[in-house]
Amino acid sequence: MSKFKLAMVQMAVGLSKPENLARATKFIQEASSAGAKVITLPECFNSPYGTNYFAEYAESIPGGPSTEALAKAAKENSVYVVGGSIPERQGDKLYNTCTIFNPKGELITKHRKVHLFDIDVPGKIRFQESEVLSPGDHLTIFTTPFCTIGVGICYDIRFAEMAQIYANKGCALLLYPGAFNMTTGPAHWEALQRARALDNQVFVATASPARDTGAGYIAWGHSSVVDPWGDVISTIDEKEGIVYADIDLARMEEVRKNIPIRNQKRLDLYNPVSVPLKSQRKDDLYDIHQ
Numbered sequence: 001m002s003k004f005k006l007a008m009v010q011m012a013v014g015l016s017k018p019e020n021l022a023r024a025t026k027f028i029q030e031a032s033s034a035g036a037k038v039i040t041l042p043e044c045f046n047s048p049y050g051t052n053y054f055a056e057y058a059e060s061i062p063g064g065p066s067t068e069a070l071a072k073a074a075k076e077n078s079v080y081v082v083g084g085s086i087p088e089r090q091g092d093k094l095y096n097t098c099t100i101f102n103p104k105g106e107l108i109t110k111h112r113k114v115h116l117f118d119i120d121v122p123g124k125i126r127f128q129e130s131e132v133l134s135p136g137d138h139l140t141i142f143t144t145p146f147c148t149i150g151v152g153i154c155y156d157i158r159f160a161e162m163a164q165i166y167a168n169k170g171c172a173l174l175l176y177p178g179a180f181n182m183t184t185g186p187a188h189w190e191a192l193q194r195a196r197a198l199d200n201q202v203f204v205a206t207a208s209p210a211r212d213t214g215a216g217y218i219a220w221g222h223s224s225v226v227d228p229w230g231d232v233i234s235t236i237d238e239k240e241g242i243v244y245a246d247i248d249l250a251r252m253e254e255v256r257k258n259i260p261i262r263n264q265k266r267l268d269l270y271n272p273v274s275v276p277l278k279s280q281r282k283d284d285l286y287d288i289h290q
């Protein structure tokens, strides 16, 4: 099937986990009624986003109420659910984890955020997920009858190599549940989505929590879908809502045919990048101006 409807849910997230789960369930129903086949929730949809909340809201996967609610919603609506993320507890470790369900309600895989969000922009924002979370240790791809999909969580979108691996493995769509903030959101959120889409000639989509100006961490919102040409084909402001897009794989093939960068790569030049500079001769591949 070369066309399907994707839904990216930008939902409000509050302090009450049961209310967050009820809201997510309602949005999954709504998106399914509108014809969506793959429905993605935001990062940290069952808990406010913040290092002080992760331990309190964490669950084991599977077995916790969030996983159960999503499994049920996926089955009842017969859709793929990409469950944004929840804080996951395993042993004495916590992870930021996305659970993925098929239309039978089976948990088919999970993605633990691999790049933890540790930044310090003086006077603007300091955030250190690594103070409480551990990073995942694998990349996550799943197949559907529509296309193959790669998953990253928020900060993962900054790492071009990860998206490139997904594209090389045949993913046509990269999904990034995320919660950018009021500093890096306006600066980088859209640019990163368009960059990953253009680099790899794939669809890229994001789902953010809706903005809550009373929260400790204020999300940027602006969930979007970008096509392989780099166009933002669907987006929203900061408020609650669902972003829909028809993912047309024929469009991807067209862009790849029009601008065939995938066949024009000079791997003979890039591979030596790993060779230490001092081991190279003068006439080597690099023309370094000093």
Ligand SMILES: O=C(O)CCC(=O)C(=O)O
Binding pocket: 043, 116, 117, 153, 154, 155, 156, 158, 178, 179, 180, 181, 184, 185, 188
């Ligand atoms: O990369 C950024 O600027 C924001 C990342 C983020 O909010 C996250 O990883 O949760």
